[in-house]
Amino acid sequence: MSTLIQGATIVAMGGNTGTEPFQGDILIEGDSITKIGKDIPPSPGVEVIDARGKLVMPGLVNAHLHTGEALYKGRYDNLPLELWMLYSYPVLDAEPLGERLIYLRSMLVAMEALKTGTTCFTDDMYESPQQSMAQLGAAVQAYDDVGIRATVSGHVVNKNYLDTVPFAREHVPAALQDEIGKSAPPSTEAYLEFAKEAYTRFHDRSGRIRFMVAPSAPQRCTEDLLLGANELAQQWKVPFHTHIVETKVQGCTGPALYGRSLMRYMHDLGLLHPGVTIAHSIWVSDEDIELMGDAGVSIVHNVISNQKLGAGIAPVRKLLGAGVNVGLGTDGICSNDSANMFDVIKAAGLIHKVTTPEYGRWLNAGEVLNAGTLAGAKTARIEHLTGSIEVGKRADLLFIDMKTSAFTPCNDIRNHLVYCENGSSIEAVMVNGDIVVRDGKLTRVDEAALLEELRQLMPEFLSYHAKVERSNSRLFPYIDEIHKKCALMDIGVNRLGTDDAYGTRQ
Structure with missing residues (x-):
């Protein structure tokens, strides 16, 4: 099937034009863009889309999210990560969730993502107490059904929880330590075999679904697992996706457990290279940033x-200056409470303006849009497939009505996209050459029926989860002590203050 988009205002995010808007046509044949130009004549049988008055841009790329948190959306507030994780990633008494609930949970996020302009996301999918192939398959099926492009992980932790948090062995009572120790994490061999089977089953399904390896964090995984996962990632050309120094507690973790920063530890293992994608990187030193770049x-x-x-503000300008590729993500659907990437784009455009009085160092709208599209695709190692409008790339596109209030009056389109638009002006969404959202409605699934089915399952789930919360709350006072202890420690980095052009200010 061929489609010709005529008369659009195009923000390509790639090629010679980059973020500069221009008028033109786009020819799509099958799943890919085959021609970009002006006044492209329609061939017989081609579907013509009149895009006058419309903005066409690449679909947004959510480079890091955890759909597993979707069932806790709107449930928690005013908790720092280590305390919040006791409930959203329980240490004690978690039971495996059923496949249908996981399917609906994944669908909930994917439907919101598509309707608000995300055509591609990276789901760093974690299951408590550990992931099964059937659970992973349920999420993959949801993404296949709804039509989104997704990179899905086998997220793994293979160390005792108490050995992943600094000072936990000092603060947590022996009885609780013994109880936690009864849950055996997966072995390195078991995880690598799981990853190989998952890759065989799910990778490149429908031309849209990819599998990646995702060791949770260097302090949460054994050295042999980190190295084994990296070998698979390199072999398969998929991301080695991990988390490093999201919080001050994690900033204290490297020195406490390894006598060096977690980034230096990764470097010393040979685990910093272009195939590595790191979520967060807030509490990084200048030396860390140099290693990363x-x-x-x-x-x-x-x-x-x-x-x-309350984790802090990543030093994005310094990271970009060092040569680090920076994408944008929502992170979990409980620590963000939404899958809307336009919200993230606006927040990224705003927050760095308060980190320094040196306004020449603030992120501009073009940089933010690049992070939300092409740079995001690079984090998933698929920048050759998506993230920009270029000949040969897949047709992952947004059709945006420019006659809405968000674009009236219309000045710099890039500024409108970053600061004015929230996804409500989207008329259609295309993934892999197929229209998956039209006039605000999903074309491949019955959204209302799926949401109703999930609502029917929630009382039973929340009854179970309330018991899990009560069990894990026993750890709260001890992790709270660790959080407060680390908050007072000097690790030579301050990401709760502001960065000026000459370094860090308290």
Whole structure:
């Protein structure tokens, strides 16, 4: 099937035009863009879309999210990460969730994402107490059904929880330590075999679904698992996706457990390279940033989640200056409470303006849009497939009505996209050449029926989860002590203050 988009205002995010808007046509054949120009004549049988008065741009890329949190959306507030995780990633008494609930949970996020302009996301999918192939398959099926492009992980933790949090062995009572120790994490061998089977089953399904390896964080995984996962990622050309120094507690973790920063620890293991994508990277030193830039890693800036959890502000200008690729993500659908990437784009455009009086260092709208599209695709190692409008790339596109209040009056379109638009002007969404949203409605699934089915299952789930919360609340006072202890420690980095052009100010 061929489609010709005529008379659009195009923001390509790639090629010679970059973020500069221009008028033109786009020819799509099958799943890919085959021609971009002006006055392209329609061939017989081609579907013509009149895009006069419309903005056509690449679909947004959510480079880091956890759909597993969707069932806790709107449930928690005013908790820092380590305390919040006791409930959203329970240590004690978690039971495996059923496949249908996981399917609906994944669908909930994917439907919101598509309707608000995200055509591609990276789901760093974690299950308590550990992931099964059937659970992973349920999420993959949801993404296949709804029509989104997704990179889905086998997220893994293979160390005892108490050995992943600094000073936990000193603060947590012995009885609780013994109880936690009864849950055996997966072995390195078991995880690598799981990853190989998942890759065989799910990778490149429908031309849209990819599998990646995702060791949770260097302090949460054994050295042999980190190295084994990296070997698979390199072999398969998929991301090695992990989390590093999201919080001050994690900033204290490297020195406490390894006698060096977590980034230096990764470097010393040979685990900083262009195939590595790191979520957060807030509490990084200048030395860390130099290591990251020299290695050519990617990071995902999860600006809203980082604010809600009080984690801090990532030094994005310094990271970009060092040569680090920076994408944007929502992070979890409980630490953000939404899958809307336009919210993230606006927050990223705003927050760095308060980090320094040197306004020449503030992020501009073009940089933010790049982070939300092409740079995000690079974090998933699929920048050759998506993230920009270029010949040969997949047709992952947004059709935006420019006659809405968000674009009236119309000045700099890039500023309108970053600061004015929230997804409500989207008329259609295309993924892989197929229209998956038209006039605000999903074309491949019955959204109302799926939401109603999920609502029917929630009372039973919340009854179970309330018991899990009560069990894990026993850890709260001890992790709270660790949080307060780390808050007072000097690790030579301050990401709760502001960065000026000459370094860090308290």
